[in-house]
Structure formats: structure tokens, C-alpha cells
Amino acid sequence: MRSLGSAFAASAKEARDPANLAFMEFANMSTITKSLPLFLAAVILLASAGTTFAAKSAEPTCCAPEPPKPCCYEPCFRYKTHRLAKKACPCDCCGPTEAILQVTDPRCNCYVDVPVCIPSCCEGVPCIESRCGLFNRGIVEYEWCCGFKVKVVFKNHGKVDVHYYGL
Known part of the structure; x- marks a missing residue:
């Protein structure tokens, strides 16, 4: 079994490894690309709920077309x-x-x-x-x-x- 100091040194060495660094960046990008559509869907849903609320609270006379x-x-x-x-x-x-x-x-x-x-x-x-x-x-x-x-x-x-x- 390795000691705590040698495990820390090994993880620091792995963090500096270019191949491992690229994998970590890919993993971070993967979580961003997976969560971005969910975030955009939530923003669109909240925006549409806000416009629906605004449309319900508006007076019906403001939307009637003006007579010529x-x-x-x-x-x-x-x-x-x-x-x-x-x-x-x-x-x-x-x-x-x-x-x-x-x-x-x-x-x-x-x-x-x-x-x-x-x-x-x-x-x-x-x-x-x-x-x-x-x-x-x-x-x-x-x-x-x-x-x-x-x-x-x-x-x-x-x-x-x-x-x-x-x-």
C-alpha cells in the first residue's frame, strides 16, 4: 500500500501529464455541453411563462386594432x-x-x-x-x-x- 505522500505526488504527476490534462478538459467540456441544452430550455420556459403572465395581466382594450x-x-x-x-x-x-x-x-x-x-x-x-x-x-x-x-x-x-x- 502506498503512503499518502506518494499518492499525492503520483496524482500531481498525472495532473501535469498532457494526455491526462486533455482528458480532464474533455470531461469538463462534456458536462458543459450536456448541461447547456438543459439550461437553454429552462431559460426559454421561464421567458415564455413571463410573457404569458404579462399577456394575462394586460387589459384587453390595449390590443384591439384602431378603427381607420x-x-x-x-x-x-x-x-x-x-x-x-x-x-x-x-x-x-x-x-x-x-x-x-x-x-x-x-x-x-x-x-x-x-x-x-x-x-x-x-x-x-x-x-x-x-x-x-x-x-x-x-x-x-x-x-x-x-x-x-x-x-x-x-x-x-x-x-x-x-x-x-x-x-
Whole structure:
């Protein structure tokens, strides 16, 4: 049996051995890499619990979207009619019906009253798609069941293009 002094000297000698030193560093890295995902999971869990608590304690009125306001600029309308090879409106309509669409500009959440002419056969509520396009343009499309479509394009400086498809 070895004495305590010789065991200490042997362990100090092993600690200075480069191969043993590399093994000890690998063992330390192994424990870090094993515990790191567990630590990250705990941080993510605590962060999500904090946001859930904050969402529950917030007033429901703060999250409601604001209703659109009238636009502060005077719009300048330009109308374009795109005739299709196949007429989108299949019936022979008596004549167009004048209407005013209250179109919300998707860029700034304000609305503009747009006077349009729609075929008299277009009844009901149209499908509405709204998006922001290239070059800071707001695009709103209205499409009725009969196939008639109105596209309103908001441009800079109050210019508004109204495109008719299917007349």
C-alpha cells in the first residue's frame, strides 16, 4: 500500500501529464455541453411563462386594432378599364350602378371614399384583399361573385388608381 505522500505526488504527476490534462478538459467540456441544452430550455420556459403572465395581466382594450380614420390628403383618382378576352360579367347588364367604396389604405390605416361604377348584376358583399406592394403602394382588391373586380392602388402624393377588370 502506498503512503499518502506518494499518492499525492503520483496524482500531481498525472495532473501535469498532457494526455491526462486533455482528458480532464474533455470531461469538463462534456458536462458543459450536456448541461447547456438543459439550461437553454429552462431559460426559454421561464421567458415564455413571463410573457404569458404579462399577456394575462394586460387589459384587453390595449390590443384591439384602431378603427381607420379619414385620410388627411385630397385623393386624385385615375380610372383604368382592362377588358378581358372573356367577359367576366356573363350577363347583359342594364347599366352600371354608381357606388362609393370606403377603401382603407393599408399603408396608414386611413380610408378614402372612392366613387366606382359596378355592373348591376354584381350583388352581395365582395371578397376583399388588402396588402402593401412595391414602391410603397397600398393595394386593395374587391371581387364580386359574378367575376367583376375592382383594384384600388394607393400611390404617393395622394394619387389613387382605380382598375376595373371584366367590363
